[in-house]
Amino acid sequence: MRRRHLFLAALPLLQAACRGVGGGVADRRAPDDGGIGGTGRFAAAEHGSDDGGIGGTGVFGSVTGLGSLRVNGLLLETSPATAFETPGGAPVLPGDTVAAEAAPREGGGGAGRLLATRVAVFHPVTGPLERAADDGGGWSVLGTRLVLAPGVPVRDARGGAAAELRPGRTVAVSGLWRDEAVVATSLRVLDSGAPAAASLRGLLRAEGGGLVVGGTRVDARGVPAAGASVGRFVTVQGRPAGGGGLVAEGFEERPLAVFSGRVSALSVEGFVSPNRDAPGHHLSGFGLQLDPSSPAPARLGVRQVLLGRYRDLFRVEQGLPLPADDEARRRALEGAAAEAAIARWLSSLR
Structure with a gap:
């Protein structure tokens, strides 16, 4: 497998309304149009027209198992063409947080099977x-x-x-x-x-x-x-x-940060926080803005896997709360309820 030895960024952000400060860092403001790629329009311009076209599936979360990679209840299969980006070429192991780009695995064999084209440790x-x-x-x-x-x-x-x-x-x-x-x-x-x-x-x-x-x-x-x-x-x-x-x-500050290509679907593990200076909510630490019309309600401070679609905002269709204990969390993500939710989400992307 190809391995690139990089220090990695992660999901980019919606631009926030922050005042400029000294120290040589710019306060570059842009239209408040969202998310992956710095702005939704920028990402679209980088990878095609802004027509909502289908991109890949972006997955961010902690690894819960190997034999392929288990992340967020999904089975991320790899191939010799999968690009791994880890510091010093170290192996990816359970507990590591990763960002991956993937596509549905052809030939069936399980609702949560995806083929990873790229896996980057975060x-x-x-x-x-x-x-x-x-x-x-x-x-x-x-x-x-x-x-x-x-x-x-x-x-x-x-x-x-x-x-x-x-x-x-x-x-x-x-x-x-x-x-x-x-x-x-x-x-x-x-x-x-x-x-x-x-x-x-x-x-x-x-x-x-x-x-x-x-x-x-x-x-x-x-x-x-x-x-x-x-x-x-x-x-x-x-x-x-x-x-x-x-x-x-x-x-x-790379335009597409962790995701090197366009993504139209997201499975993200993390915490939701309120915006400091504006209405609404974002993925804590990343600033990825949640669509206020999302079917799934924002649950503040709860560790969960968020499943949904991405265009200019992250439209969260389902939220899967996660137990605090590692083993209980793994069992929950591999259980029938999570499997059914993941299957519904993947089916909605077709």
Whole structure:
């Protein structure tokens, strides 16, 4: 399988109405027309006319099983042509969060079968572990708090068993944004001999006269103005700063971010949050705007798999609440109720 060794961005955002700030980062405003690709019109222009044509299926979530990949109750089959994008070529394992592009598998064999053309690992935050001052001895990375449930996999950079967590160790965190925290689904402890790495992937906000991603203060002084926009999903690379921040050395804001091609359907694991400065709701940490006319109601703060269609907004047709326990979550996603919901969603896409 081809493997590209990349640091990855993830789902891009609806542009937000954020005021500009200093530090060399632009506040580029555009029509409030949505979502994947920065704006729905941009994505359409990149991949064809804006006619609502059928694209692929975008899948974002945590891996629950192998033998192909189980994500969000879907079976993502792979082939020699599937492109894997993982840091250092490390294997994809249960607990890793991934973004995938897929198409229905021809020949039947199950309602949830898709053929993945591309699978990209998503790390919302990478950096040295710190004790969270306001969390009773919990952990944070670059000032962003980690929510760690018992049994979250902790592995070395290549996927093997890692030693215990301790302050100062650099970790790449797989997980889901929940407001300003990351609900961790797995951690990779990077090689102790490697230079300390630091990166963030999330919504760039203007707050208190500065820049913030998640719970991390970003020092962007000296970064070129063309590097990123407030209110967009960005990848920030740099070095750890004292007091739990990040000194930015570069911003990346790709038009299509994780999804390299047009997508017209989405299966997304995450949390829904209210918009800060406007009515409506978005996928926490990504800013992906939900269609207010969606059949499925917005359930704030509940971990769930959202199934629906995407054009300029994410029209959520079904929401599958997920248990907190890993094993219970896996069983729920493989159970009859989830299977029936997934089958209805896939059938609606034909």
